[in-house]
Amino acid sequence: MSASLKDASVALIGAGNMGLAMLEGWAAQGLSADRAAIVEPNPSDRLLALCAAHGFSLSAQPGLYDAVVLAIKPQMLEAGAEAAAPFVGPGSVVVSILAGKRIADIAARLPAVTSIVRAMPNTPAAIGRGMTGAFASEATSESQRALAHALLAAAGQVEWVESEALIDAVTALSGSGPAYVFYLVEALVAAGVEAGLAPELAGRLARATIEGAGELLHRQPDLSAETLRQRVTSPGGTTAAALSVLMAEDGLAPLMTKAVAAAKKRAGELSG
Structure with missing residues (x-):
């Protein structure tokens, strides 16, 4: 087109x-x-x-x-x-x-x-x-x-x-999505502070990490997010330990599903 x-x-x-x-x-x-x-x-x-x-x-x-x-x-x-x-x-x-x-x-x-x-x-x-x-x-x-x-x-x-009708789903995923990413940065900063880092340093580390990861996605469009995740995850390593929490049954995926569903529902209410 x-x-x-x-x-x-x-x-x-x-x-x-x-x-x-x-x-x-x-x-x-x-x-x-x-x-x-x-x-x-x-x-x-x-x-x-x-x-x-x-x-x-x-x-x-x-x-x-x-x-x-x-x-x-x-x-x-x-x-x-x-x-x-x-x-x-x-x-x-x-x-x-x-x-x-x-x-x-x-x-x-x-x-x-x-x-x-x-x-x-x-x-x-x-x-x-x-x-x-x-x-x-x-x-x-x-x-x-x-x-x-x-x-x-x-x-x-x-x-x-x-x-x-699918525009409501688009709104919930990509329309509102940047806010989810910004909140992820906030959460990473808070977690870094809890782990002992100074707030300013935690902020720089978290921000640069999200920026760099996003750029990898941008520059390697033929690679899925799953593939990129697997490449940085060594069996039994630190990343695997963190992912065992994020990928648990009550981890990030169901929470994100609930968040997108809530945004989609609200988009429908505003459209109707």
């Missing part, structure tokens, strides 16, 4: 942290300034600098755009839809990254559009290392889906799911 942004016209509604991260990726991939519309009533210095560097204008010109990306806060859907209306038509695809807002919610507020993609990125998208799960409405064409993919991929990896 591929599409070029060089010939696409794109309207961005909301250029806060996530919207701005996406815009930076689009600029790097050649989105033409004269085919871009940006609606952001409170532009940050970073956004102003990006506009100055690439020729983007904050004086959006209404018209029919190939894609309209909703990157506002979920509670601002009404105002965001009103701002998006001048840029959409029957040929547009709307890409929404509004957490908890369903395709039906978008369609009800933008009746001129039937091609809608609901996406759930996560915070590493801010540095181009995000993971986004996406689902497209039935009316979305292959070319529109490819364009949506290109827009989302500017902030990292994209995976498509087969039903909108």
Whole structure:
């Protein structure tokens, strides 16, 4: 699935942290300034600098755009839809990254559009290392889906799911997932302090360990996490001793399953 942004016209509604991260990726991939519309009533210095560097204008010109990306806060859907209306038509695809807002919610507020993609990125998208799960409405064409993919991929990896209901599972796993990793760092620091290390040293050790392990996963995509774990675990060694606790019946796996289930349940409540 591929599409070029060089010939696409794109309207961005909301250029806060996530919207701005996406815009930076689009600029790097050649989105033409004269085919871009940006609606952001409170532009940050970073956004102003990006506009100055690439020729983007904050004086959006209404018209029919190939894609309209909703990157506002979920509670601002009404105002965001009103701002998006001048840029959409029957040929547009709307890409929404509004957490908890369903395709039906978008369609009800933008009746001129039937091609809608609901996406759930996560915070590493801010540095181009995000993971986004996406689902497209039935009316979305292959070319529109490819364009949506290109827009989302500017902030990292994209995976498509087969039903909108699975977006709740995506939210629970990758959407909320960075917080789980950050909490793991906190727990490692606390454990290191309990083992006798100074807090500052424990913090540096834990942080660097998670950063390095994540980079190994990133640089060796053909190796599973299980394989990487086995490679660092010597029989009868220190790592094996720790894993005997983490991999016990009441260890990390069932706890993580409960955590993801709780997040999925809450995502469904917010969507419903």
